[in-house]
Amino acid sequence: MIQLNNIVKRYSMGDTVVEALKGVSLHIRKGEFVSIMGPSGSGKSTLMTLIGCLDQPTEGTYTLNNINVENMNDDELAGVRNKNIGFVFQTFNLLSRHSALENVELPLLYAGVKHPAPLAIKALEEVGLAKRMHHKPNELSGGERQRVAIARAIVVNPPIILGDEPTGNLDTRTGEEIMQIFKELSLKGTTMVLVTHDPEIAEHSQRIVTIRDGLIQSDTNP
Numbered sequence: 001m002i003q004l005n006n007i008v009k010r011y012s013m014g015d016t017v018v019e020a021l022k023g024v025s026l027h028i029r030k031g032e033f034v035s036i037m038g039p040s041g042s043g044k045s046t047l048m049t050l051i052g053c054l055d056q057p058t059e060g061t062y063t064l065n066n067i068n069v070e071n072m073n074d075d076e077l078a079g080v081r082n083k084n085i086g087f088v089f090q091t092f093n094l095l096s097r098h099s100a101l102e103n104v105e106l107p108l109l110y111a112g113v114k115h116p117a118p119l120a121i122k123a124l125e126e127v128g129l130a131k132r133m134h135h136k137p138n139e140l141s142g143g144e145r146q147r148v149a150i151a152r153a154i155v156v157n158p159p160i161i162l163g164d165e166p167t168g169n170l171d172t173r174t175g176e177e178i179m180q181i182f183k184e185l186s187l188k189g190t191t192m193v194l195v196t197h198d199p200e201i202a203e204h205s206q207r208i209v210t211i212r213d214g215l216i217q218s219d220t221n222p
Contacts, residue, residue: 001159001191002028002051007060009046020046022214023060028193028207030159033186035194035202038211045164047211048195052162053081065159082111086153090165092145094137100124100148101133107156123151127181143174150181154190161185163194167201179204 009021020043028034038044049055050062053069056077062070065084069077086107094103104123108116124130127147137145146166153161163182167175175198183204186192194205202208203222210218 001030001032001065002026002193003061003063004047004050004057005061007047007050007057007062009043009050009055010058020214021050021057024211024214024216026209026216026219028191030191031186031189032207033183033192033205034207034209035196035205036209036211037196037199037202038217042211043214044195044211048162048164048193051193052085052087053077082107082156084158084160086156086158086161088146088149088153088161088163088166090168092137092142092149092169094145094148094152096137099134099136100129100140100144100151103137103148104133104151104155107152111156120151120155123155124148126154127151141174142170143177146170146174146178147181150178154185158190160191160193163192163196165196166194167196167198175201 004024004026007021007024011018011020024047036044036047050057057070064080067080069080101120104120105116108119121130121133124133127150129144129147129151132140132144167178170178179201182192196202206221208220208222209216
């Protein structure tokens with residue numbers, strides 16, 4: 001499903017070249033639930049950006065769902081991303097003037113679906129928020145907003161969900177509820193990859209990959 005081999009990522013910052021990843025190899029199978037951990041500046045966010053086809057490696061090969069993506073242009077990457085990956089962010093990234101239902105409909109509209117409402121309602125039902133579908137984000141709690149974000153990520157049935165600190169703005173109880181949704185998605189066959197700084201959140205996953213100084217330090221099964 002996800003195969004990164006000897007991935008190097010360098011950034012130029014003025015006259016300085018920063019090597020964010022220094023030869024990372026990581027294989028994630030279909031349906032696995034993996035957490036990526038590491039201190040600030042470790043390279044974990046860079047790794048997530050590459051896995052999500054939001055950027056390209058400087059060196060190495062990356063195969064996503066049997067597609068070699070490391071040399072694609074931006075339009076090609078966008079096409080692969082839209083078909084294969086749903087994103088869930090710490091800050092929810094919802095449109096404030098639109099209802100929960102309208103936010104979830106957006107990926108379907110971009111995909112050209114003519115009647116998106118039934119599919120969006122189904123996705124909201126999956127995350128337990130159908131009764132709040134007509135509320136706007138400022139009328140929802142943090143946990144409810146994250147449920148809307150998850151519904152938006154899963155509405156087009158992507159094989160992979162990437163979460164960037166998805167519980168970072170939530171209290172402990174609500175974070176546990178969100179992780180339970182992720183576990184249920186994994187059990188249904190969705191590949192889950194989360195970046196988190198919280199060891200208790202990471203322990204919900206099947207694998208914990210720890211990265212430090214641009215290299216994988218450990219890869220364990222909790």
